[in-house]
Amino acid sequence: MKITVVQKNFQKALSITERIISRNISLPILHNVLLKTDNNKLIISSTNLEIGINYLIGAKVEEKGEIAIPARILSDFISNIQDEKITLTIKNKVLYINSKNYKTQIIGFDTKEFPIIPKIKEEPIITLPTQILKNAFLSVINSASLLETRPELAGVFTKFTTNSVEFAATDSFRLTERIINQKPNNTGSAIIPRNTVLEVIRILSDIDTDINITLSENQILFSSTDFTIVSRLIDGNYPDYKKVIPEKIISKVLVLKDELEKGVRLASLFTSNISDIKIKVSDNKTEITAKNTDKGELHSSIESKLKNDPFIVSLNYNYLLDGIKAVGSDKVVLQYTGDGSPIVVKKGDEDKLFTYVIMPLRE
Amino acid sequence: MKITVVQKNFQKALSITERIISRNISLPILHNVLLKTDNNKLIISSTNLEIGINYLIGAKVEEKGEIAIPARILSDFISNIQDEKITLTIKNKVLYINSKNYKTQIIGFDTKEFPIIPKIKEEPIITLPTQILKNAFLSVINSASLLETRPELAGVFTKFTTNSVEFAATDSFRLTERIINQKPNNTGSAIIPRNTVLEVIRILSDIDTDINITLSENQILFSSTDFTIVSRLIDGNYPDYKKVIPEKIISKVLVLKDELEKGVRLASLFTSNISDIKIKVSDNKTEITAKNTDKGELHSSIESKLKNDPFIVSLNYNYLLDGIKAVGSDKVVLQYTGDGSPIVVKKGDEDKLFTYVIMPLRE
Numbered sequence: 001m002k003i004t005v006v007q008k009n010f011q012k013a014l015s016i017t018e019r020i021i022s023r024n025i026s027l028p029i030l031h032n033v034l035l036k037t038d039n040n041k042l043i044i045s046s047t048n049l050e051i052g053i054n055y056l057i058g059a060k061v062e063e064k065g066e067i068a069i070p071a072r073i074l075s076d077f078i079s080n081i082q083d084e085k086i087t088l089t090i091k092n093k094v095l096y097i098n099s100k101n102y103k104t105q106i107i108g109f110d111t112k113e114f115p116i117i118p119k120i121k122e123e124p125i126i127t128l129p130t131q132i133l134k135n136a137f138l139s140v141i142n143s144a145s146l147l148e149t150r151p152e153l154a155g156v157f158t159k160f161t162t163n164s165v166e167f168a169a170t171d172s173f174r175l176t177e178r179i180i181n182q183k184p185n186n187t188g189s190a191i192i193p194r195n196t197v198l199e200v201i202r203i204l205s206d207i208d209t210d211i212n213i214t215l216s217e218n219q220i221l222f223s224s225t226d227f228t229i230v231s232r233l234i235d236g237n238y239p240d241y242k243k244v245i246p247e248k249i250i251s252k253v254l255v256l257k258d259e260l261e262k263g264v265r266l267a268s269l270f271t272s273n274i275s276d277i278k279i280k281v282s283d284n285k286t287e288i289t290a291k292n293t294d295k296g297e298l299h300s301s302i303e304s305k306l307k308n309d310p311f312i313v314s315l316n317y318n319y320l321l322d323g324i325k326a327v328g329s330d331k332v333v334l335q336y337t338g339d340g341s342p343i344v345v346k347k348g349d350e351d352k353l354f355t356y357v358i359m360p361l362r363e
Numbered sequence: 364m365k366i367t368v369v370q371k372n373f374q375k376a377l378s379i380t381e382r383i384i385s386r387n388i389s390l391p392i393l394h395n396v397l398l399k400t401d402n403n404k405l406i407i408s409s410t411n412l413e414i415g416i417n418y419l420i421g422a423k424v425e426e427k428g429e430i431a432i433p434a435r436i437l438s439d440f441i442s443n444i445q446d447e448k449i450t451l452t453i454k455n456k457v458l459y460i461n462s463k464n465y466k467t468q469i470i471g472f473d474t475k476e477f478p479i480i481p482k483i484k485e486e487p488i489i490t491l492p493t494q495i496l497k498n499a500f501l502s503v504i505n506s507a508s509l510l511e512t513r514p515e516l517a518g519v520f521t522k523f524t525t526n527s528v529e530f531a532a533t534d535s536f537r538l539t540e541r542i543i544n545q546k547p548n549n550t551g552s553a554i555i556p557r558n559t560v561l562e563v564i565r566i567l568s569d570i571d572t573d574i575n576i577t578l579s580e581n582q583i584l585f586s587s588t589d590f591t592i593v594s595r596l597i598d599g600n601y602p603d604y605k606k607v608i609p610e611k612i613i614s615k616v617l618v619l620k621d622e623l624e625k626g627v628r629l630a631s632l633f634t635s636n637i638s639d640i641k642i643k644v645s646d647n648k649t650e651i652t653a654k655n656t657d658k659g660e661l662h663s664s665i666e667s668k669l670k671n672d673p674f675i676v677s678l679n680y681n682y683l684l685d686g687i688k689a690v691g692s693d694k695v696v697l698q699y700t701g702d703g704s705p706i707v708v709k710k711g712d713e714d715k716l717f718t719y720v721i722m723p724l725r726e
Contacts, residue, residue, distance in 0.1 A: 070658070073632050073633075073658055073659075076632050077629060077632055077661070080628060080629055081629065094659065095659075101663055101664060101665075102629065102661065102662065102663045103661075103662040103663075104633075104659065104660065104661045104662070105659040105661075106658065106659040107657065107658060107659045262443065265443060266440060266443055266444065266465065269436050269439050269440055270436075270467075294470065295433070295436055295469065295470060296436075296457065296458075296467065296468040296469035296470045297467065297468050298440075298465065298466075298467045298468075299465065299466040299467070300464055300465045300466075301464060302464075
């Protein structure tokens, strides 16, 4: 290999591909990125066996070639130099990196051991603006289960219907559903692993082109002109979560998001082990209280607007905070569905696209 | 106790006093701050048995009193509310905190168990502007030993001479000396524990008045109108460190601080276990190289100005980086004192106030 690349592009590609590399994985070859020429491009690839990334940057290719290079040291070096142009040459499994101020050699490895990142031949099922996809994932990801006891809950359920894309996640204590009104080219569904969604969110922060989503039997692919991310899917049937979303609302209260969040955070200082706070909603105020026999107690009051009858509920403050944060609006509506029934968090009365359900505390 | 205080002042006092409270200390009373009225003031106190802080804020005192309150929960609560005025009342070992939006109770403890923070009766030995004291401590602190094998090295040696204050620290691998040209009221010396210096640096970041330093036999006191910090001193004789500072300079080289720092940082990626990098200084350039048989090697070159003969040295990159960072100027002078002799880092040729000595690597 003998090629010239622009430092900035190479740095970006490395920072994106390096991120998924697990530090404590047992297969040493996976600590490397694969560098490979392809016409007038350099492909930088990495994988942790669950997710694989290929990232393309422009390159002046004088001689073709490929090598596996320890990701950390290459990324640390390239991201800390300012020289504009970088020449990469391979001789005897060593990568020579030359630029104006630096001459560097990094010892690499044969690419034969590097796992092949699978290709998907299907056509994209939908193309979405980066920001919309990222926000949808951000809305639901906190509800995905951290446990592997029910593997299908450790991911984000994504359903492509005739008119929309529905994202849902639940750990059986709370549930988030986020609907995007964009028309897929086809129907289908997938359970995307929690880690994949987190990585895709991170990577999308650095990307501003539209994203194609392609579905195959057991894999999903996110791609744009510069990169492709392939991930395995979770095998299994996602529960019929729509049954959990209450249809009958008894009362609802409208509050300012920041005030509610602050009240809940302060109350959280005084909760006991089961993390419960009490919310008492009356005509024009919502009172939040928490009590811990060892620490003390707190009582706060915020202005609010009630529809129908006053109500009192006990909630886990963490679940409520996650819901408040996921809302993404200045105001929040809490819907009461009866004693021992779920509480629903919405953006507003007419909001059909975002739903956050908190299951009742079992005392 | 029944008093009213301003939230902002109380928050600042708590954030400063709470910081020294060790989370894993075995004496539970030390997790508390002591609140005590004093005329028209509230004194907030904390101690970790090595350092003690008293911080005073104005208060409208209707009824005197004192209580020990868990520092973390009080500080978390007070720093997260915006209500301007706060009323504090004590009833049956419970602190009632009332403000516009919140009614809170925190369970406290009897103040009898709270250790007395010692008072020093001596007159201040010197008064220094905060910024000067803070920068002097920052210059030397990294050289203080982290080990307790030679307890006297685990602190900053501070010597009050007839015309200046000298700060010095060494872990026997490198040494920093920083001299301040301010005249003390008296002579004396003290070894201030490393942790105390770190805490004083942190606290001074929030303070803008002058600082009085007072010395007693085994304690030191830093004080201003609002607060006093008392710390124990390290017992022992500080080594005669001035003997280590080379008098005879063979060659010296002037480089830009940022370029040298960047070169050393990049070289550090390629060092072996003993962390050594090689610096080769010739007429108008300084070359930095590092080699690791498993990873690869780096060679970089920066412009520089040599006085006298070219030289080559091997150095631990961490020690050199600490010296470069402590310099606090755009340019750095490296002084060569011979093969197997120390390297000295200075701000400039005529700099007598800052000296950083790196002992030679033993191969």
